[in-house]
Each structure stands twice: as structure tokens, then as C-alpha cells.
Amino acid sequence: MIVKHIDDITGTADEIRADNWVSKRVLLGxxxxxxxxxxxxxFPGTETHIHYQNHLEAVWCIEGDGEIETIADGRKYALGPGVVYALDQHDExxxxxxxxPLRVICVFNPPLTGRETHDAQGVYPLLTEEASS
Known part of the structure; x- marks a missing residue:
């Protein structure tokens, strides 16, 4: 069984910071x-270009507000508590x-290792890591 507390992630290598967001990686590959x-x-007032070509992601919005806009068709979706969206087509x-601040819970498949960073196209590379026993 794996049991973790979010406070145990804060300030460690599993808390990843970028200009537009901070992510606490609770479970990894x-x-x-x-x-x-x-x-x-x-973070409020920020804009991040994302295109997960190597991963599927599901996101559950817990608090705050924001917006997601799909680039292919320009559709905009308001984000707030209770909204779930899934990037099932690797949606740019x-x-x-x-x-x-918009706080979300995210699930990635395949799992992230925690070392990924967005490239210029908003893509995370596909990195793998063996499970620790």
C-alpha cells in the first residue's frame, strides 16, 4: 500500500514549479x-500552451477559475469547481x-516520471521509469 500526505511533497523534488503553475507529483511512474x-x-492571469502528444490526461477542477481553449476548433470551456476534462485525443x-488560482487534480497515462518539462510545442517527452519495489 502507498500512503502519502500532500504536505510530504511540498518543497521536495516532486514539487515542480514553472512560471505559470506549480505541480505536486503525488504518484509517479x-x-x-x-x-x-x-x-x-x-496561477491567475497566466496562459500555457499544452499539447500532450505522448500522454493522455484527465483533469478535475477543485477550486478557483480558468479556461481551456482547444486550438483545433477554438472552442472555449470555463473551468471551475466540479468541472472534469479529459484530453482523450491528445488535444492541443x-x-x-x-x-x-485554479487548483486541479490530474491523472496521466502513461505515468510521468517527474522529470518532464514542456518543450516549445507544449509537449512532454515520453520518459519511462521502472517501479521501485
Whole structure:
């Protein structure tokens, strides 16, 4: 059984910071679950280009506000508590923070290792890591 507390992630190498967001990587590939699980906060007034070509992602919005815009068709979706979106087609999109910090819970498949960073096209590379026993 794996048991973690979010406070145990804060300030460690599993808390990843970028200009537009901070992500606490709670479960990663090394945990052997077949997915990764993250708590991410999108900063107000920011815009991030994302195109996960190597991963599927599901996102559950817990608090705050924001917007996602799919680039292929320009559709915009308001984000707030209770909204779930899934990038089931590797959807290229803009993720925008609203007036309040947007806190989301994310699941990635295949799992992230925690070392990924967005490239110029908004893509995470496909990195793998053996589960630790």
C-alpha cells in the first residue's frame, strides 16, 4: 500500500514549479500504478500552451477559475469547481488561469516520471521509469 500526505511533497523534488503553475507529483511512474497523479495550481492571469502528444490526461477542477481553449476548433470551456476534462485525443490547447488560482487534480497515462518539462510545442517527452519495489 502507498500512503502519502500532500504536505510530504511540498518543497521536495516532486514539487515542480514553472512560471505559470506549480505541480505536486503525488504518484509517479516509480510508484508502479500505471498512471501518475498530481495536484496542480494554475496561477491567475497566466496562459500555457499544452499539447500532450505522448500522454493522455484527465483533469478535475477543485477550486478557483480558468479556461481551456482547444486550438483545433477554438472552442472555449470555463473551468471551475466540479468541472472534469479529459484530453482523450491528445488535444492541443491553451490553459488559462482566471482571477483566482485554479487548483486541479490530474491523472496521466502513461505515468510521468517527474522529470518532464514542456518543450516549445507544449509537449512532454515520453520518459519511462521502472517501479521501485
Amino acid at each position: 516509480k510508484d508502479g500504478m500505471g498512471f501518475s497523479f498530481h495536484e496542480t495550481t494554475i 490547447h491553451w490553459l488559462r488561469g482566471g482571477k483566482q
